[in-house]
Amino acid sequence: MSKKVTVIHWFRKGLRVHDNPALVKAVDEAINRKAYLRPIFMLDPGIIKWMTVGANRWRFLQETLADLDKNLRKLNTRLYVVRGNPKELFPQLFEKWNVELITFEHDIEPYAVKRDQILLKDAEKFNVEVMIEYSHTIFNPELVIKKNKGSAPMTYQKFLSVASELKVPPPVDNPNKVPKSCEPELDDTEKKCKDCYDVPTLKEMGVNKEELSKTSKFPGGETEALRRMYDKMKQTDYICSFEKPNTSPNSLEPSTTVLSPYLKFGALSARLFYQEIKQAYKGRKHSQPPVSLEGQVIWREFYYCVASVTANFDQMKGNRICAQIPWAHNQSYLDAWKHGATGYPFIDAIMRQLKQEGWIHHLGRHAVACFLTRGDLWINWEEGQKVFEEYLLDADWALNAGNWMWLSASAFFHQYFRVYSPVAFGKKTDPQGLYIKKYVPELKNYPAGVIYEPWKVSLENQKKYGCIIGKDYPHRIVDHDVVMKENLAKMKAAYAKKNSDTSQSEKRKAESPIASSSKKKNSVDKYFKKK
DNA sequence: GGAGCAGTTGGTGCA
DNA sequence: CTGCACCAACTGCTC
Numbered sequence: 200m201s202k203k204v205t206v207i208h209w210f211r212k213g214l215r216v217h218d219n220p221a222l223v224k225a226v227d228e229a230i231n232r233k234a235y236l237r238p239i240f241m242l243d244p245g246i247i248k249w250m251t252v253g254a255n256r257w258r259f260l261q262e263t264l265a266d267l268d269k270n271l272r273k274l275n276t277r278l279y280v281v282r283g284n285p286k287e288l289f290p291q292l293f294e295k296w297n298v299e300l301i302t303f304e305h306d307i308e309p310y311a312v313k314r315d316q317i318l319l320k321d322a323e324k325f326n327v328e329v330m331i332e333y334s335h336t337i338f339n340p341e342l343v344i345k346k347n348k349g350s351a352p353m354t355y356q357k358f359l360s361v362a363s364e365l366k367v368p369p370p371v372d373n374p375n376k377v378p379k380s381c382e383p384e385l386d387d388t389e390k391k392c393k394d395c396y397d398v399p400t401l402k403e404m405g406v407n408k409e410e411l412s413k414t415s416k417f418p419g420g421e422t423e424a425l426r427r428m429y430d431k432m433k434q435t436d437y438i439c440s441f442e443k444p445n446t447s448p449n450s451l452e453p454s455t456t457v458l459s460p461y462l463k464f465g466a467l468s469a470r471l472f473y474q475e476i477k478q479a480y481k482g483r484k485h486s487q488p489p490v491s492l493e494g495q496v497i498w499r500e501f502y503y504c505v506a507s508v509t510a511n512f513d514q515m516k517g518n519r520i521c522a523q524i525p526w527a528h529n530q531s532y533l534d535a536w537k538h539g540a541t542g543y544p545f546i547d548a549i550m551r552q553l554k555q556e557g558w559i560h561h562l563g564r565h566a567v568a569c570f571l572t573r574g575d576l577w578i579n580w581e582e583g584q585k586v587f588e589e590y591l592l593d594a595d596w597a598l599n600a601g602n603w604m605w606l607s608a609s610a611f612f613h614q615y616f617r618v619y620s621p622v623a624f625g626k627k628t629d630p631q632g633l634y635i636k637k638y639v640p641e642l643k644n645y646p647a648g649v650i651y652e653p654w655k656v657s658l659e660n661q662k663k664y665g666c667i668i669g670k671d672y673p674h675r676i677v678d679h680d681v682v683m684k685e686n687l688a689k690m691k692a693a694y695a696k697k698n699s700d701t702s703q704s705e706k707r708k709a710e711s712p713i714a715s716s717s718k719k720k721n722s723v724d725k726y727f728k729k730k
Numbered sequence: 731g732g733a734g735c736a737g738t739t740g741g742t743g744c745a
Numbered sequence: 746c747t748g749c750a751c752c753a754a755c756t757g758c759t760c
Contacts, residue, residue: 561739624741
């Protein structure tokens with residue numbers, strides 16, 4: 200067996216060439232070992248079935264892969280997109296390509312952890328070396344948790360103080376150019392299908408073109424990510440004075456950086472972004488976490504860290520940090536919310552922007568999330584999580600679940616009596632309602648004074664403005680002032696129940712710690728924590 | 731162990 | 746327009 204060996208770099212997230220330590224390792228090792236290099240991405244047809252990914256995000260991924268391939272070609276290699284799932288494909292590839300080493304970036308998401316465990320077993324079986332790098336977040340969650348005596352910091356401030364004691368890993372240099380000798384010789388079957396490793400088309404991804412926005416407002420890819428970031432970085436005053444709560448959820452163009460979709464896919468390195476922010480701060484007065492731009496990056500770190508060690512982080516049941524709240528089913532409310540037909544123009548405008556463009560401002564997310572859950576519709580946050588998962592370009596598992604728990608006052612945030620008004624909140628930053636007019640054009644002739652509350656307009660004036668409520672635009676599905684008060688009482692009851700349950704289970708534990716500790720992992724954790 | 735404090739971004743009404 | 750008390754009262758962390 201004298202066949203030349205292969206080094207694989209497996210792209211999953213981290214869809215970039217810059218600051219990609221696992222890719223650098225693969226390139227260096229391929230050169231050192233005089234091996235072939237194959238940077239691969241796996242397109243798993245199975246994933247299309249169980250993951251809800253809307254058309255806009257499929258396109259974003261497609262653009263990201265195409266750009267990645269382009270950037271790899273500048274290094275004299277390319278992206279090999281292989282079709283299939285890792286479980287079945289890797290054993291085949293290991294043999295077919297005579298693989299000696301595989302490198303990839305660590306991922307904390309539960310499905311990824313499971314997937315990677317299978318790979319590790321296969322790698323062992325086929326005697327393939329594995330190198331894993333932590334580069335999706337600035338701080339390796341495992342190191343933060345170790346520093347915090349074995350558990351994840353549960354508040355942002357705690358996370359900040361723990362992280363401040365850790366070294367911030369700087370971005371690594373781009374990989375070397377790949378020598379000709381590392382270019383794999385194609386076998387006969389590969390030669391026959393010239394495009395079998397090409398970046399998939401939208402058609403192959405099963406994207407319904409009708410669901411796509413006309414142009415991609417935020418095109419995918421590392422090149423665009425870097426362009427966008429450096430463009431923002433030039434605006435030093437903006438970077439230094441950035442305070443999230445003071446940015447507007449309903450400006451006609453985004454008031455924040457919209458780098459989140461790029462960070463989600465790893466087309467932009469969080470470590471590079473962080474370094475650039477610090478560079479912009481140098482010698483200047485600047486805002487501070489949690490509201491500063493630096494603070495926004497740390498929020499991402501925080502949620503990744505907690506999510507990495509919390510079982511069932513994306514659901515209410517079996518999630519030890521999540522308040523158990525008796526949410527109700529209501530399909531018609533949920534549909535109205537999802538499709539921007541609640542009858543509250545501010546809420547509907549945000550949901551329509553989400554569906555059309557794949558991005559909404561963080562505070563817009565707050566307004567609609569509060570409305571869906573504890574504020575108005577009393578629907579489980581998991582339902583909202585699913586809709587965001589489908590529509591958001593930046594839908595990121597840990598952040599999505601974490602923020603939904605925050606807004607529904609299920610975890611992290613507990614002042615459930617602070618409720619966003621679907622009428623008043625938007626008025627602060629857009630009294631004229633221009634944002635509503637853009638995304639809910641039915642109401643474009645409604646004057647500023649009533650556009651947030653069109654149900655208050657007389658039928659005569661509704662006719663005059665060319666939009667009759669209940670016909671051209673829906674009646675509001677709930678009366679906020681009424682349901683908000685009812686929901687407050689329900690939240691109070693749910694919290695009270697939580698506390699009485701906790702004290703009861705603690706009593707039980709005191710009586711019989713062994714019996715209860717064998718029952719549930721949940722109580723095991725608590726028992727050991729007390730000690 | 732318990733009191734006191736702080737918590738990315740609420741709304742309302744009044745001075 | 747801005748600042749402030751009030752609404753009723755949560756949790757996690759600190760000392």
